[in-house]
Amino acid sequence: MPRLAVIGGSGFSSLPGLLALETIVIRSAYGLPSGPVIRGRLGDRELFFLARHGEDQRIPPHDVNYRANIDGLRQCGAEWVVGLGAVGGIGPQYGPGVLAVPDQLIDYTYGRAHTFFTAGTGGKEVNHIEFTEPYCEQLRQALLRSGAAAELPLIDGGTYGATQGPRLETAAEVRRLERDGCDLVGMTGMPEAALAREAGLCYACLAFVVNWAAGKGSGTSLLSEMRCHLDRCIQGVVSVLETLVRTHGD
Ligand code: HPA
Numbered sequence: 001m002p003r004l005a006v007i008g009g010s011g012f013s014s015l016p017g018l019l020a021l022e023t024i025v026i027r028s029a030y031g032l033p034s035g036p037v038i039r040g041r042l043g044d045r046e047l048f049f050l051a052r053h054g055e056d057q058r059i060p061p062h063d064v065n066y067r068a069n070i071d072g073l074r075q076c077g078a079e080w081v082v083g084l085g086a087v088g089g090i091g092p093q094y095g096p097g098v099l100a101v102p103d104q105l106i107d108y109t110y111g112r113a114h115t116f117f118t119a120g121t122g123g124k125e126v127n128h129i130e131f132t133e134p135y136c137e138q139l140r141q142a143l144l145r146s147g148a149a150a151e152l153p154l155i156d157g158g159t160y161g162a163t164q165g166p167r168l169e170t171a172a173e174v175r176r177l178e179r180d181g182c183d184l185v186g187m188t189g190m191p192e193a194a195l196a197r198e199a200g201l202c203y204a205c206l207a208f209v210v211n212w213a214a215g216k217g218s219g220t221s222l223l224s225e226m227r228c229h230l231d232r233c234i235q236g237v238v239s240v241l242e243t244l245v246r247t248h249g250d
Contacts, residue, residue, distance in 0.1 A: 005048040080203075082244075101156060143244060
């Protein structure tokens with residue numbers, strides 16, 4: 001299997017079951033990453049882990065240094081990158097507790113350093129990437145096979161709407177996302193996916209639904225709904241990752 005990295009989102013200040021072997025402090029031309037990269041062992045395989053919101057989970061989605069994170073993982077030699085993401089569900093099949101591997105995205109974020117291709121640091125001659133298919137199909141399929149093998153069927157596909165946050169959406173905003181074709185809404189899917197493509201990494205998102213998006217559920221507090229579903233989702237995500245490393249050996 002290509003060298004795997006996992007970027008943990010909400011709920012993942014560390015990766016349960018990962019035996020840490022080395023803490024790698026990254027020096028990047030793009031500034032400070034969210035924290036050190038942990039090289040560790042999951043089952044009998046090694047992977048890299050980086051907590052997107054920092055080890056203390058204090059970095060909000062709009063303040064994550066996505067460029068330093070992706071650059072750091074590239075420097076470590078990662079080839080496959082799984083971005084874990086807590087999301088709200090919009091489409092009827094995407095209820096709380098569901099795990100999904102989206103195949104499309106729409107970027108509603110703004111003001112984030114979203115490209116390595118700038119005239120200053122790291123500017124390169126080629127400054128366009130193809131992004132018709134924003135996620136790496138090989139890794140998407142590997143995740144889907146792992147979900148099936150772990151008897152945790154993942155939804156294959158869906159459109160991830162990346163919002164700016166850190167506030168949750170209004171009900172009208174969610175209705176607009178729905179009209180745009182979004183099935184899931186989260187705050188960290190971009191620019192991470194595009195930067196990974198720019199860096200030449202094979203990137204896919206493993207999304208876990210922790211709440212119905214604003215206006216879609218029964219009207220109880222979204223924040224308490226999130227807390228309630230997070231633990232179950234974390235267990236599912238860890239099982240998928242354990243199966244991924246076990247079944248996609250070299
Ligand atoms: N909206 C945006 N981001 C999220 C949500 C949501 O409802 N749930 C988890 N992350």
